[in-house]
Amino acid sequence: MQAHDLHTGMDVCVKIIKNNKDFFDQSLDEIKLLKYINKHDPADKYHILHLYDYFYYREHLLIVCELLKENMYEFHKFNRESGGEVYFTMPRLQSITIQCLEALQFLHGLGLIHCDLKPENILVKSYSRCEVKVIDLGSSCFETDHLCSYVQSRSYRAPEVILRLAYDKKIDTWSLGCILGELCTGNVSAMHPYMLVTLDMRAIL
Known part of the structure; x- marks a missing residue:
């Protein structure tokens, strides 16, 4: 889902995770990996999705990352x-x-x-x-x-x-x-x- 970050002024992508334990656990693993990868690529040189933030809202995990185009x-x-x-x-x-x-x-x-x-x-x-x-x-x-x-x-x-x-x-x-x-x-x-x-x-x- 496309969204606009009022703090940074950037358009971002918000991924809403299904309220399901398997999806939730897999998404937490992905967040850990993205944080680890982004830490080792602070200049964003290696063409991997950049994670901005994540948070919980109404029992859903939401992942905020850079907005990209078609696959x-x-x-x-x-x-x-x-x-x-x-x-x-x-x-x-x-x-x-x-x-x-x-x-x-x-x-x-x-x-x-x-x-x-x-x-x-x-x-x-x-x-x-x-x-x-x-x-x-x-x-x-x-x-x-x-x-x-x-x-x-x-x-x-x-x-x-x-x-x-x-x-x-x-x-x-x-x-x-x-x-x-x-x-x-x-x-x-x-x-x-x-x-x-x-x-x-x-x-x-």
């Missing part, structure tokens, strides 16, 4: 269907790639795995300057944590996760590769659905 999925779909000028040219794709790699390098340097990188979690900061930011660290974890076996959205899920093998920060790089393939070709997954089903069946067996 990559929505914007890419609109750009293709509108029939207008193609936005995702090679120079812009290269710029998006560099920014995402810098974000991942920064996160990985802090020992974090994003665990849910997908087009919906990369938002546009500026269309004209082709600036993006990585959001949604609700599923993120430290490499030293007890790693959950069920992570990543299916179309961007690394083979080792599908096969329920040990994984590390490289799963984020796999997801980014799938995203870039999708932005280049318009195809949702870099891996054929049959291969995904086959890997899922192997994991079950």
Whole structure:
């Protein structure tokens, strides 16, 4: 939800968390991670969502962060269907790639795995300057944590996760590769659905 901060004069985004224990706990974890990340990136150089504040109101947790624009999925779909000028040219794709790699390098340097990188979690900061930011660290974890076996959205899920093998920060790089393939070709997954089903069946067996 877009809001206007009367103290700073800035437009901000307010995320209202459902009054549900699971959502509440996940959001508290995300707040802790964002505070930790923002502390290590005071100049806001590494293309990660910037947290401003959080508070409770009528039994709901509200998270205040910077206001961004469309996510990559929505914007890419609109750009293709509108029939207008193609936005995702090679120079812009290269710029998006560099920014995402810098974000991942920064996160990985802090020992974090994003665990849910997908087009919906990369938002546009500026269309004209082709600036993006990585959001949604609700599923993120430290490499030293007890790693959950069920992570990543299916179309961007690394083979080792599908096969329920040990994984590390490289799963984020796999997801980014799938995203870039999708932005280049318009195809949702870099891996054929049959291969995904086959890997899922192997994991079950």
